[in-house]
Each structure stands twice: as C-alpha cells, then as structure tokens.
Amino acid sequence: MTASDDSVIFCFGANHRSADITLREKLFASEGVIRDRLPAIKDRFGFSELVTLSTCNRFEIFGVGPRSITEDPAFSDTLHAAFVSFDALGPEAAEQVRQAAYSLTGRDAVRHLFSVAASLDSLVVGETQITGQFKQALAIADDAKTLGPVLSRLGQEALAASKKVRTQTAIGRGRVSIGHAAVELVKKVFNDPTTKNFLVIGAGEMAEVTARCIQQHNPKSLGIINRSLDRARALAMRLQGAEPRSLDYLADALATADVVISATGAPHTIVTKAMVNEAIRRRRGKTLLLVDIAMPRDIDPACSSLNDVYLFDIDDLKQVVEGNRQERLRAAEDAARIIDESVAGYEKWLAHMTVAPALQHFNMHLDQLFRKEAEKTLSRNSFQEFNEEQTGRVWQLLDVLASRLTADAGRGLRKMVDQGTGQDAAELLTRLFRGESPRTEDDPT
Template sequence: MGLIALGINHKTASVQLREKVAFLPDTLTQALQAACDSTGVSELAILSTCNRTEFYGFGDNSQAVLSWLSQQRHLSLHELKSSVYVYEEQDALRHLMRVASGLDSMVLGEPQIFGQVKVAYQHAQQAGTLGQKLDRVFQQTFSAVKRVRTETAIGANPVSIGFAAVQLAKQIFSDFQQTKALLVGAGEMISLVAKHLKEQGVQQITIANRSLERAENLAQELGGAKVVLLSDLADVLSQADIVISCTGSQLPVIGKGMVERALKKRRYRPMAMIDIAVPRDIEPEVDDLDDVYLYTVDDLESTIEENRRARQQAAQQAEQLIEQCAAQFLHEQRAQAAQGLVTAYRQQADEFRVAELAKAQQALAQGANPHEILERLSRSLMNKLVHSPSVQLKQAAAHNEHEKLKWAAQLLGLNSKDN
C-alpha cells in the first residue's frame, strides 16, 4: 500500500460543493475512524479548510475513499469525480508539501495553511489514525516547509491589500506597537487589517462605523477595541497615529478641514493615513498637508504587484526544493523497505554458517584432520551460498532475460564483461 492524496479545492470545485464536503473540527475524530474502518485505508488524515478538503493516507484503493465521502455527504459519485484530484506516491507527497508551503493557495505563499496542516496532523493523532508511515510523511513535510520558509522569500512580501497597508504603516513608525490605530469601516477588508494590526502587536485600536453593532462584533473578535459611530469620527481622529479607511461611501468621509483640526490638536505630530476604499474615503487634498503621509489603494497595488512578481520567483525556488525533499524522502523509504530483505538474507547466510560450523566442530571433536575439515567447511558454505543465485542465473539465461542477468551481475559485484 502506498501514499495517496485525494481532494477538492478552490481550483476544482465551487464554494457550494466545498461547503458540502467540509468537516467541522469537532467531527474529524469520528470521521477519520469511520473512513479507515469503511475503506481499508490503514492510516489517514483529513485537511479541511474553506478552500479545500483533502484526504492523505496509505492504501491501494482511492476509489473507496471517494465512495465513502459520497455516501457520507449524500453526493453522487459523478458530481464528486468531476472535481476530485488523486495523487499517488511521490506526486502525493509533493502535493502535500506544496499545500503546506502555500504554493497551492489562493494567495501564493500565504502562511496560514501551514498551521491548518499541523491541525490536521494533530486530529489524526488524536483519532488514532496516524501510523508510523503517515507520521514520517508529515514530519518530512514540516521539514520541507521550514526549508522553503528559510531558504526562499516566498512569504517575505505582502500580496494582500490589508496586509500591505499594515506593513506600510509599520515602516513609518519605529515604535509601531505603541501607536494608536483608527479603523474607519468594519467590513471584510477592515476586519483583515485589524487582525494584521493585532498580530503586529498594536493594542490600541479604535473602530469607527455607521453600524455600532457590526463594529462591536469586530472589536469582540479582536479581544477588545474601542468602538465609535462614524458620526463621531472628528472627535477621535486627533488621537490616531495610523488611520486606515475602507467604507462603502460614495463620498469622502474624511475631509481636509477635519484632518487640519486633528493635526492642530496633535500639535502636528505625524499621521499615516491609508485609504483602501474605492471610491476614496479621504479627500485627495489631505495630501497637501504637512505631517500627513497619505496613501491610496493605487500606491498599495503597485507595491503588491512587485511583491507578486517576487513571490513568483521565490515560488520557483520553492518548487525545486520540494522536488528535492520529496525525491530524497521516497529514496530513503525505498531503501528502508529493502532492509527487511537484507536482514532475511543475512539471517539465512548466518544459519548456513552456524550449521557448517557445528559440523566442523563435531568432526574436530572426533579427531578428524583439521586441514580437511576447513577445506570441507569452506567448500560446503560456498555451495550453499551460491546454489540459489546459480539456479536463478541459469533460468534467466535460458529465457534470454538479459536485463535480469545484467542486474544480477551488478548485485553480485561481478564485472559484466566477464559474463
């Protein structure tokens, strides 16, 4: 039984289908155990995120896993087959490494998927479906991801507007963690910005939004933030070192006059203002003011495009690294698989040795000539060791199996030109 990988992702299936086959964390243990019992797969892990659901395991029948999934989710096999991809052996290992490294993600090089792969590994451990072979596969994958992250620049450059906005603000302030941030809006983009700010250590965050409830929900997700109505924006603007705005307003919500008054209250301490809304939230004239660093989504897009190109170059290096890691691991696994055969062969040879030695010792005890005993011992041991290979070589020659003969010569350490 070999390594298999089977699944669907954002490239092969609609969000509606991905939702149907997704597994909630609290159902994974039961699902893993049920899948192993029903399919004959000896070891199994399930990776389930918003963009993919994938099965990794050891077995010889990926069709059984697919059938189990269709039954569990009440989906037709035809519907699943049109969206499912299946990989085996080195291709399966390479796919897992690419997924864990972010090379197969919607956002190239994103780091979150690595944590999700680790969670899948932990769930398999808890369910008792992670055996030695699959454990080695995951450990090798973790090692490959570490190399990709340390030896390439795949994750060095931000490629999302939200993250790029935070990174830009971080470059302006040397004491970034001590800054006060004002987020205008509470939609998806601002939610991502807020989380990036938190990850970068910014603790003082204020959220201004038309709907107080939506702002409070975001504040709760962050573990605490100040919340104000958008109508109170002028009152809190002077307290902000960083302003990042993204509302759905058709007209600017921050004007030049509002910023001038805020600067006066701040005694003209610098402000970074990043407008990622389209149409713009901040009047362009604000850029005329001293002590204000104003950036728009166009400024970020040019940076992001450069970073995308940089990530593409890094991705090529990462692909080469993964290819090396996958090939090396499978080479080691195949060599290890031969260890049992080597052990059995050595044991057989040792049994021959012990048997012949016992005969020799018995003959010596009976007073036989030592020279004759040694001659008989060596000849008998040689005959036993070469008997089986000799028979196989004669059969190969009789059937014109030239490749087998050539391989046998290499195996026996013989010079092929002598055969």
C-alpha cells in the first residue's frame, strides 16, 4: 500500500512483545519531547508526515516517506537512525533497539496501526486506554505540524474501526485484572458499592492496585490496615480519603466492614475463623465478603463455612480473569475481520488519492483553457455591451463547467482505479494535459 506514487506509509518501533520493560522505560518519551523533536526528525529524514505513539507498552513511529528511501536496502537503518535520534538513546540502548525493533511498510504498517488503535495489539487485549493515547499522539503530531492528509485520514479510520470493534464485539467485556475482578465480584453481592465499607489489609503493590480499583467506585469508606502503621499511612495518603489503621484494629474493622480484601505478604493466616465468627455475631446478620488475593493466603479458608460470609481467594479470581481473557481472545478474531474491512476501505481511499494529482492538473488545464477562450471571446465587439454582472455570469458558467468536467473525469478515474487500470489512465491524463499550455482555435498548431 502506498500513500502516493512516490511515497509509502511505514511503521518502526518496539513494543511489549519485542522489548522488555527496561528497554521500554528507556524508549518512553514524554509529550513535550515528542512535540519538540517530531518536526526536526521529519525534515532530517525527508518524511512528509510523522506520528509517534509512546506508551508504557510501546514506542512506535508511523510516517509517510519517499518511496526512493523505502526501496533503499538501508531503509531499516534510516528508520533506526530516526528512531534513535528521537530518544537520543545511548549506543548500548541503540543496539538493543536494533535487536528489539520491527519495521513495517505499506499494507502491513496500516494494518498494524489499525490493530494498535483497536487494542488488539495491547498487552491486555481490549483495554481502553490505548484509544485515548492514540488520539493524543495524533493531536501532538497535529500541533507539531507533522500530521498530513494521509496519516490524518489513517488515524480517523483507525479510531472509527476501534469504535466498531468495541461496540460490535465482546473485546472490552469482562475484567482481566485481579483488582478489577475483585470489584466485579463485590458487585455480585452488593448492588451499590458506594454504600459499603471496604477494608484492605496490606499496604504492598497488590493492595495498592486493588485499593485504587475500589476507589474508582467511590465506596462509603476505605480502610487500610497494615502491620506497619507507617506504611498504611503512606498508602492512605497516596490514595487520598482512605483511613489507615494498625493491625490491632482488625477485629473491630471486621465487624464494620462489608468487603475485606487481603493482600499482605504475611507467611501465616491474618484473619482467623474465630475472628470472623465474632465479627458476624456483632454484625447481626449483615453479609461480609472476604477476598483473599494474598499468596500464601491471609484468610482462613474455613471462614467460608460461616453464615453470611462469602470467601474467595486468588485462584477463584484467576478463574474469572482467565475466562474473560479467553472471551476477549475469541472476540479478537471477530475484531480482526472488522480491521480487515477497515484496512480495505482505507486502501481504497488511498488508491483514489493516487489519481488526485492527475485530476488537479486536468482541472488546471481546463481552467486555463476556458479562461483564455473566454477572454478572447468577450473582447470581441459583439460582447462589448455586456455589463459586469453578465460577464460575471459567463465566468461562473465556465467555472462550473470546469468543475463538472473534472468531477466526471474523477468519477471515471476512480472507477478505473477500482478495476485496476486507474494508474494507467491517470498517467495518460497527465501526459495529455500536464505541462502544456492549452491550445486555442487560433493557434496555428
């Protein structure tokens, strides 16, 4: 797939599949850096358009470059140089990038971009964050004046395809992280999490991720209990609005919390059956949901036998996450079909774009021809009586005629493009009319 007769769409980058997190960290570029460097790189390498997508899972540049460069065996080196100059990587990292990076051109690059925007190429297939990041990448390129008609249209088509994929397939359904799965589970027991008291035991990474998921649902209260009160305080401060408590408060907290999520690194049981039993007695029949996402487990499995208590551990949640992941992968197959259709639609638009210069020349030729003839005719004596309005109408008529003829020729050419003979016809049209001044009746030739 080419952007025009003499340029081609390309993609160069590294993602979560090809590069480890250390390298991806080095590649990551902020919005300001991208905005500053895009124009310089575009000019230096002779690209006509350039967009850069930088997320925690990928760093990719999409561009439109001269065909002559892409046909050069050293094109990959050019892209690599552009890529490296983008982030000013050191020699060692630059070599690592050479190992990890991939380059795609033409149809492959377009298809890849559609897949990225539709979240088919994401670490978590179907996640929604990429759509926003993709929109932002287009906006940055637009700001930096490196976004042209080809990538702009490509971006719009990719976003439209992404929306279609999201609405017509099950790709975004079901949670695929433990934290979100835990919150989804809460919603099966409690209709309105905003009226419930949540308690997170632990202050580590997993506890923090889960607490953040909970906070998105605006719980009535969120308590953080940890062996070290300082760490509980630090996490509560990061979360804003959470209440830190020491482990001594656990028995009381169990009596008031509706949902308890435990994620400590403790090697032994933190919440015993006796503790929960006592809490249940004090709760007077109120349901208690316990979610144990720690390994080894924090909550005594025997608690599940108590009335009004539901207990789940990490294996139960993994079962949900895995189920949702499989569901998304199945949906990805349907999404791929939508992407194929969208790529074909874009390909058609791009092919039609290739005859645009020929049509432009044709239109210019007609315009010049009509102008020349009209000036000559209107200067004759028989038209001297025409006032300004009548002369204006004649010019208007000729403009309409030129536009209509160009539009008809355009329709015909696009039809021939669809049939595979458009390029020859466009070339013929250009050869017939380009670079020659229109001849008139009075020309001796």
